[in-house]
Amino acid sequence: MTTTIAEQLSTVSLYERLGASAGIRRIVDGMVDAHLENPVIRARFQPYLNDPERVEEIKRHICAFFEMRAGGPGPYRGRCMVEAHRGMNIAEAEYVAAVDDILGTMRALGHREEERAEVLAMLYGLKDEIIRV
Numbered sequence: 001m002t003t004t005i006a007e008q009l010s011t012v013s014l015y016e017r018l019g020a021s022a023g024i025r026r027i028v029d030g031m032v033d034a035h036l037e038n039p040v041i042r043a044r045f046q047p048y049l050n051d052p053e054r055v056e057e058i059k060r061h062i063c064a065f066f067e068m069r070a071g072g073p074g075p076y077r078g079r080c081m082v083e084a085h086r087g088m089n090i091a092e093a094e095y096v097a098a099v100d101d102i103l104g105t106m107r108a109l110g111h112r113e114e115e116r117a118e119v120l121a122m123l124y125g126l127k128d129e130i131i132r133v
């Protein structure tokens, strides 16, 4: 029995389609750079620049979180989204700015509309665990 390319692609996990661990790391690096340039949210991240080891740890956690959510093999050992963002009083506009940075980075890296839509759906599902928790 023959299968179409579309059917074959649909069986490949989002993790693989994002380029596995290395591809996700590129998205996270670009996303953090974009956050630092984004006037809506950069003040949230600038204080961490004094502590590069902490930045690296947070990036590793964000990579592991994305990998887990995209169907990757590894565990996520960071905090849950409510714990990670508790007390920050994140506003809707800040959440949208962060999502825009992630999708803009994916577009710049050449990820297809399909993968961007899947990541958007994943992020949207986390909204209530991040805004004003």
Ligand code: HEM
Pocket: 041, 044, 045, 057, 058, 061, 062, 065, 077, 078, 079, 080, 084, 085, 090, 094, 095, 096, 098, 099, 123, 126, 130
């Ligand atoms: C868009 C969806 C978001 C996702 C999926 C997400 C995910 C994460 C993850 C996985 C961590 C690491 C947790 C850990 O190290 O235990 C983290 C940390 C952090 N997030 Fe988010 N985040 C999102 C939105 C935001 C927004 C909108 C802001 C602020 C404008 C924000 C600010 C932070 C900060 C400052 C940290 C570091 C906290 C610390 O360890 O001191 N995040 N986020």
